[in-house]
Amino acid sequence: MLNSKQLSDIIDKFKCIAAQGKVADYIPELSAVNPSYLGAAVVNSDGSLVTAGDSTVYFAIESISKPVVLALALMDNGEQEVFRHMHKEPSGEAFNSIKKLETQADHLPCNPYINAGAIMTTSLIKGNNPDEVFQRIIDFMKKISEDNILTLDTHTYLSEKSTGDTNRGLAYYMKGQGVLGHSVVEDVLDVYFRQCSIMVTVASLAKIARFFASGGILTNGERVIPERYAKIVTGLIATCGMYNQSGEFLDDVGLPGKSGVGGGIICPVPGKNMGLAVFGPALDSEGNSIAGIEILKELSKTLKLNMF
Ligand code: GLN
Numbered sequence: 001m002l003n004s005k006q007l008s009d010i011i012d013k014f015k016c017i018a019a020q021g022k023v024a025d026y027i028p029e030l031s032a033v034n035p036s037y038l039g040a041a042v043v044n045s046d047g048s049l050v051t052a053g054d055s056t057v058y059f060a061i062e063s064i065s066k067p068v069v070l071a072l073a074l075m076d077n078g079e080q081e082v083f084r085h086m087h088k089e090p091s092g093e094a095f096n097s098i099k100k101l102e103t104q105a106d107h108l109p110c111n112p113y114i115n116a117g118a119i120m121t122t123s124l125i126k127g128n129n130p131d132e133v134f135q136r137i138i139d140f141m142k143k144i145s146e147d148n149i150l151t152l153d154t155h156t157y158l159s160e161k162s163t164g165d166t167n168r169g170l171a172y173y174m175k176g177q178g179v180l181g182h183s184v185v186e187d188v189l190d191v192y193f194r195q196c197s198i199m200v201t202v203a204s205l206a207k208i209a210r211f212f213a214s215g216g217i218l219t220n221g222e223r224v225i226p227e228r229y230a231k232i233v234t235g236l237i238a239t240c241g242m243y244n245q246s247g248e249f250l251d252d253v254g255l256p257g258k259s260g261v262g263g264g265i266i267c268p269v270p271g272k273n274m275g276l277a278v279f280g281p282a283l284d285s286e287g288n289s290i291a292g293i294e295i296l297k298e299l300s301k302t303l304k305l306n307m308f
Contacts, residue, residue, distance in 0.1 A: 001044050002303060007052035010302070011038050014294040021282030021290030024261040029159035030060065035282040037263070040295055041206035043275040047219045051203055058199040059279055060156045062260030063095065065141070065195040066118040067233045067241075068208065071216075072140045073112075073124040074229040082124060085179070086110070086117045088236060095243045095287060096166045098173060107177040111240040113258065116170040122192045123183040130187045134194045144211045144224060147204040156197035164193055196260075202279045205266045209275025212237070213268035234268050245286045245293075253296045254306025259288040267296055269305050276305075 018036050025031035039054035073082050091100050091110040100110050109117030127133035134152075142150050171189055174180040180188070211218065212234045216225035234256050241258035242249040242265075249257050255267040255276070263281030265288065268274075276299055278292035300306055 001046070001048070002042050002050050002299075004050050004052050006302070007040055007042065007050055010295055010298050011040055011053040013298070014038070014291045017291040017294050018280055018282040021280075021284055023263075023281045024283055024287065027156070027159050027163055027261070029153075029156045030262060030281070033059065033263070033281045037279060037281055038291055038295075039202045039279045040299070041202040041277045042299070043206045043210040045273050049203060049206065054279060055202050057279065058201055059264065059281065060153060060196060060260070060262035061198045061200045061205075061264065062196045062262040063113065063118070064200075064205060064208070064258050064260040064264050064266055065137075065198060066113045066121065067212065067237055067258055068141050068144065069118065069121050069125065069137055069195055070112045070236070071144070071212075071225050071229055071233050072137060073121045074232065075225060076126045077124050079228070079232065082121070085120050085124065086112055088239075090240050090246055092244065096170070098170055101170065101173055107174065107179050109174075111236060113236060113240045114243070115167055116174065119167065119171050119188060119192050120174065120180065122195065123180055123188045125191070130190045133191045137191070137195050138198060141198060141208075144218070145200070145204040145208045146218060147200070147207065150198055150200060150204060152194055153197050153199045156199075157194050160193040160196055161190070164189065167192065200264065202264070202277045205264050205277035205279075206275045209266040209268045209277055210273065211275070213270055213275055214273045234270060237266075237268065242288055243286050245284075245288055249288075249293065252293070253300045254308050255296070255300055257296065259292075261287050263289045263292065265289050265292045265296060267300075270307060272305070274305070
């Protein structure tokens, strides 16, 4: 089991790497975040939480919302219906690319973790209007992170909304091809921008990672989603969670990893009921936390977590 001194030493070791990355600047609000923040959290198998570094800083969850919303979409619609709307394969393209949507014969997103797939997933969440849909998403996220103080950051949301034209392009393309159903594009995007702008800490993320690793059970033993759904979410994290770096990450870290351009990465540790999370907003060229990846490699090695 890891203690906070060990975690703190690991963070210190990789602090200098952050200087080689850059904070996301295509969403103006994210460019204002201090690039040298670095924090990590581990939920051990016994449920104990260890944190170190900038672990109390709130940051935007961004794409780490995608597995959470996938779990809720599975609960709302079942497996068959969800995967009638998207595939389960890596895209081999950037997270916001439109290329595959256009070239694939059925015009469906390759997976739920690229932006097109995540927008599609959001369109499958039940609710009578965008407010109700978003409320269901944040309530579900609070439940599985066991963190009641998650909130929407309005500045990030408005920043995403005012600059999200690439996402608009993806959504309108899917609507034009008739694969987004009856959804109103701006309503779906409004929820998508909001889900990305939920503020979390590394501790909330490590708890989400543990939840999926446990097969969908809270620390008090309550089952929230069927084990099968947790396996779908986690399996796709392994193959598609780090975009074009998913293969390399799986080889280097040996665990599923899901990143967000806010600088977070989660690693559920399957079979061990453990969750890891890091936060380092300086990103590499694929949009993944540059120092965060190094911390996860080291943690996996130190704790002997490589699944292979
Ligand atoms: N909100 C971001 C976007 O839509 C999420 C992308 C990410 O975290 N990779 O571009």
